[in-house]
Amino acid sequence: MRKLALSDEILLRIEKPARYIGNEVNSVNKDADKVDVRFCMCFPDVYEIGMSHLGLQILYDMFNRREDVWCERVFSPWTDMDKEMRSEGIPLFALESQDPVRDFDFLGITLQFEMCYTNILQILDLSGIPLSAHERTEKDPFVIGGGPCAYNPEPLADFFDLFYIGEGETVYDQLFDAYKSWKASGGSRESFLEMAAEIEGIYVPSFYDVNYKEDGTIASFLPNNPHAKEKIRRQVASDMGETTYPLKPIVPFIKATQDRAVLEIQRGCIRGCRFCQAGMVYRPARPRDIEMLKETARAMLKNTGHEEITLSSLSSSDYNELKEIVSFLIEEFKGQGVNISLPSLRIDAFSLDVMSKVQDVRKSSLTFAPEAGSQRMRDVINKGLTESEIIDGAGQAFEGGWTKVKLYFMLGLPTETREDMEGIAVLSDKVARRYYEIPKEQRNGKCQITASSSFFVPKPFSPLQWATMFSAEEYVAKANIVQEAMRNQLNRKSLRYNWHTAELTVLEGTFARGDRRMGAVLLEAYRLGCIFDSWDEYFRYDLWMQAFENTGTDAAFYNLRPRTRDEIFPWDFIDCGVTRDFLWREWENAMQGKVTPNCREKCSGCGAMTYKGGVCYEG
Amino acid sequence: MKVRVKFRKFGVMKFIGHLDVMRYFQKAIRRAEIPIKFTGGYSPHMVMSFANPLGVGLTSDGEYFDIELTESISSKDAVERLNNVMVEGMEVLSVVEIPDDKKNKGMSLVAGASYLSTPKSGVLPCGWAEKLIEFYGQSEIIVIKSTKKSEKEVDIRPMIHELRPEGESIYMMVSAGSVENLKPELVTEAFCRWLGVEPASFSHHRLETYAASAEGFLPLEALGLEIN
Numbered sequence: 070m071r072k073l074a075l076s077d078e079i080l081l082r083i084e085k086p087a088r089y090i091g092n093e094v095n096s097v098n099k100d101a102d103k104v105d106v107r108f109c110m111c112f113p114d115v116y117e118i119g120m121s122h123l124g125l126q127i128l129y130d131m132f133n134r135r136e137d138v139w140c141e142r143v144f145s146p147w148t149d150m151d152k153e154m155r156s157e158g159i160p161l162f163a164l165e166s167q168d169p170v171r172d173f174d175f176l177g178i179t180l181q182f183e184m185c186y187t188n189i190l191q192i193l194d195l196s197g198i199p200l201s202a203h204e205r206t207e208k209d210p211f212v213i214g215g216g217p218c219a220y221n222p223e224p225l226a227d228f229f230d231l232f233y234i235g236e237g238e239t240v241y242d243q244l245f246d247a248y249k250s251w252k253a254s255g256g257s258r259e260s261f262l263e264m265a266a267e268i269e270g271i272y273v274p275s276f277y278d279v280n281y282k283e284d285g286t287i288a289s290f291l292p293n294n295p296h297a298k299e300k301i302r303r304q305v306a307s308d309m310g311e312t313t314y315p316l317k318p319i320v321p322f323i324k325a326t327q328d329r330a331v332l333e334i335q336r337g338c339i340r341g342c343r344f345c346q347a348g349m350v351y352r353p354a355r356p357r358d359i360e361m362l363k364e365t366a367r368a369m370l371k372n373t374g375h376e377e378i379t380l381s382s383l384s385s386s387d388y389n390e391l392k393e394i395v396s397f398l399i400e401e402f403k404g405q406g407v408n409i410s411l412p413s414l415r416i417d418a419f420s421l422d423v424m425s426k427v428q429d430v431r432k433s434s435l436t437f438a439p440e441a442g443s444q445r446m447r448d449v450i451n452k453g454l455t456e457s458e459i460i461d462g463a464g465q466a467f468e469g470g471w472t473k474v475k476l477y478f479m480l481g482l483p484t485e486t487r488e489d490m491e492g493i494a495v496l497s498d499k500v501a502r503r504y505y506e507i508p509k510e511q512r513n514g515k516c517q518i519t520a521s522s523s524f525f526v527p528k529p530f531s532p533l534q535w536a537t538m539f540s541a542e543e544y545v546a547k548a549n550i551v552q553e554a555m556r557n558q559l560n561r562k563s564l565r566y567n568w569h570t571a572e573l574t575v576l577e578g579t580f581a582r583g584d585r586r587m588g589a590v591l592l593e594a595y596r597l598g599c600i601f602d603s604w605d606e607y608f609r610y611d612l613w614m615q616a617f618e619n620t621g622t623d624a625a626f627y628n629l630r631p632r633t634r635d636e637i638f639p640w641d642f643i644d645c646g647v648t649r650d651f652l653w654r655e656w657e658n659a660m661q662g663k664v665t666p667n668c669r670e671k672c673s674g675c676g677a678m679t680y681k682g683g684v685c686y687e688g
Numbered sequence: 689m690k691v692r693v694k695f696r697k698f699g700v701m702k703f704i705g706h707l708d709v710m711r712y713f714q715k716a717i718r719r720a721e722i723p724i725k726f727t728g729g730y731s732p733h734m735v736m737s738f739a740n741p742l743g744v745g746l747t748s749d750g751e752y753f754d755i756e757l758t759e760s761i762s763s764k765d766a767v768e769r770l771n772n773v774m775v776e777g778m779e780v781l782s783v784v785e786i787p788d789d790k791k792n793k794g795m796s797l798v799a800g801a802s803y804l805s806t807p808k809s810g811v812l813p814c815g816w817a818e819k820l821i822e823f824y825g826q827s828e829i830i831v832i833k834s835t836k837k838s839e840k841e842v843d844i845r846p847m848i849h850e851l852r853p854e855g856e857s858i859y860m861m862v863s864a865g866s867v868e869n870l871k872p873e874l875v876t877e878a879f880c881r882w883l884g885v886e887p888a889s890f891s892h893h894r895l896e897t898y899a900a901s902a903e904g905f906l907p908l909e910a911l912g913l914e915i916n
Binding site for chain 1: 699700701703704705708711712714715716717718719721726730731732733734744745773775776777889891
């Protein structure tokens with residue numbers, strides 16, 4: 070019978086014990102004595118969020134295909150469990166074996182968003198692993214980070230032994246093999262890190278020294294160990310046909326945020342929106358083979374029993390065989406009571422047709438992401454969606470029976486004027502006007518246009534990485550301008566507007582483009598009690614501000630300071646394929662409102678072609 | 689065709705609540721490719737009805753749900769296919785065909801359940817077994833039942849149909865279902881109070897779920913027939 074790390078009394082006392090017992094369908098159990106490498110994969114948020122992440126399922130499956138590796142999982146214990154573990158002195162454990170995390174060879178932490186950073190410290194703390202990498206000994210696991218936030222890992226440099234830069238599919242095998250030979254040789258902790266540093270894509274932060282200028286910017290960023298490379302090359306699975314895909318994803322007992330089979334149809338994006346980090350760091354766009362997708366869909370549904378399947382990619386409408394894969398899913402599975410959940414697609418005759426087949430038109434809403442209210446602003450961010458495309462698409466949808474439209478925007482973009490902000494309200498109103506053009510007897514009551522805005526956070530390796538941010542007060546003022554404009558529209562009763570909190574944006578900004586010195590702020594915030602920062606009920610802006618003050622760190626330095634063309638950024642040691650020259654060119658185009666064509670229309674020479682795959686070699 | 693599935697829930701699965709057990713079986717039935725009937729509409733769901741929900745923390749040898757099939761499948765085949773896709777802590781015990789009429793609907797049929805309640809060692813005083821017989825011999829057993837809104841006194845004695853020591857444990861047969869329902873912890877708590885000891889921690893294990901019939905209580909599966 071399965072052993073558990075927690076007593077029945079504790080499990081019956083806390084919320085959702087299923088978060089901590091493992092045993093799910095398709096979870097992998099192995100004999101710990103018969104494997105060479107024990108890897109604990111961590112998503113630093115609550116179970117239901119972490120289990121919805123495709124990347125975790127891909128790596129879990131890939132690692133466990135190796136007989137000599139056993140990959141298990143751990144998530145952030147919710148606050149009730151956190152208390153129990155501290156008061157009872159129970160160390161954090163992995164779900165499969167229920168063994169303490171600190172006894173593993175590796176603790177791999179996926180870095181999906183900046184606001185989970187305090188949770189990482191909670192994981193280390195509860196595991197009994199020293200928070201600072203330099204305090205760890207031969208008894209401790211190697212803590213390795215990866216994922217989107219690893220494109221600027223510097224704020225976390227103190228807490229990690231290694232970072233994996235890029236897609237997990239390329240060099241983990243090499244890393245495991247190196248680990249096995251190091252373990253056999255009985256070398257020091259440092260000697261393994263030196264071996265790892267030789268592997269492409271692996272970054273060992275302790276092997277680099279950072280010096281700062283008087284103005285606080287970086288003067289130099291140099292290796293201090295002969296094994297460390299000057300530049301770390303982002304890892305890319307050039308041939309998606311050679312990657313593995315989880316045919317037996319784990320099926321949680323409790324409802325995860327994403328409770329369905331996920332089919333990744335394409336990696337990367339051809340669009341080149343200038344605010345988007347993913348659009349740059351996953352270049353080149355690489356579609357998966359349609360026959361592989363069909364087989365995978367069949368196998369996943371058979372092995373999980375999920376009642377829903379969805380497609381995943383950065384821009385599904387750009388997948389060349391979208392029609393074929395969607396028609397296949399509907400024809401093959403609709404009769405078996407499987408829901409087909411479509412990602413947001415470009416609204417056209419085809420997408421409206423398939424949507425009307427798979428969902429109830431009266432209940433569902435259409436989603437557009439214009440990202441900015443005015444055409445001028447959309448040109449700045451290179452969002453190739455015009456007003457007439459939105460109005461025409463919405464018009465077709467309204468005529469097909471839809472009455473609800475969601476519009477997503479960003480505020481705080483560079484060069485933004487009052488007119489651009491008010492444009493959000495104006496555009497929302499135009500969509501509503503289009504609805505009321507339909508004769509009264511043919512339409513279905515009122516329409517409901519919901520505009521949402523988030524505040525823009527510049528991210529490393531996006532063309533807008535040079536942009537200046539704003540203070541929390543300025544963000545709120547911007548949202549108020551939109552709110553006010555909404556009230557002045559003709560169809561104001563059909564319009565709704567909501568916006569994300571400004572404080573979280575400020576904080577996200579400091580970490581997104583922060584350097585190593587942000588590590589002290591993070592540690593202090595955790596010490597003051599910050600945790601689950603992305604959960605409204607736990608976010609404590611006051612404590613964060615206290616942490617900045619206590620460490621003598623100025624948030625404005627990271628957010629409000631203009632950056633020059635040649636400033637050394639903390640993430641410059643990463644060779645992303647996409648060159649800094651290209652990003653600067655795009656930044657200048659943004660300042661001039663000049664649009665850049667997408668990868669299929671015309672190659673802009675971004676540099677990703679060096680990965681020898683995908684859209685760069687189409688046709 | 690309507691069938692009744694009997695299953696066992698043990699080990700760590702006791703921490704999975706009733707709604708999640710339902711979700712678990714919906715997915716398991718798909719994995720096992722059991723030809724189940726769906727409702728129509730945009731989000732079709734399985735025609736499935738669970739008998740008596742089991743509380744979190746309890747194990748059971750007698751759990752039931754009814755489903756409707758679109759084609760016949762032998763009992764043996766169905767049990768085997770389902771067990772091939774179970775996790776540790778879930779085991780399908782039988783699949784039988786049940787009459788297709790309204791009064792056979794899962795929940796409304798349930799009238800009783802039997803439990804084995806085992807105290808943590810040493811929490812009950814010596815000689816508790818004889819005391820249990822005396823406790824059961826009372827004409828009424830008053831307990832305070834508290835709901836979200838109020839507290840009220842209830843006589844649970846009529847809902848206890850059998851109560852006796854069995855080794856280190858307590859065996860009980862109590863009313864269950866939508867008409868009257870008695871949780872085993874209410875009985876053990878009342879017994880502890882009556883003994884004058886602190887309500888002890890018991891692990892409760894459901895042995896079987898019953899329907900009422902002219903001959904007395906019948907296990908739910910006895911109302912169905914093996915499919916060949």
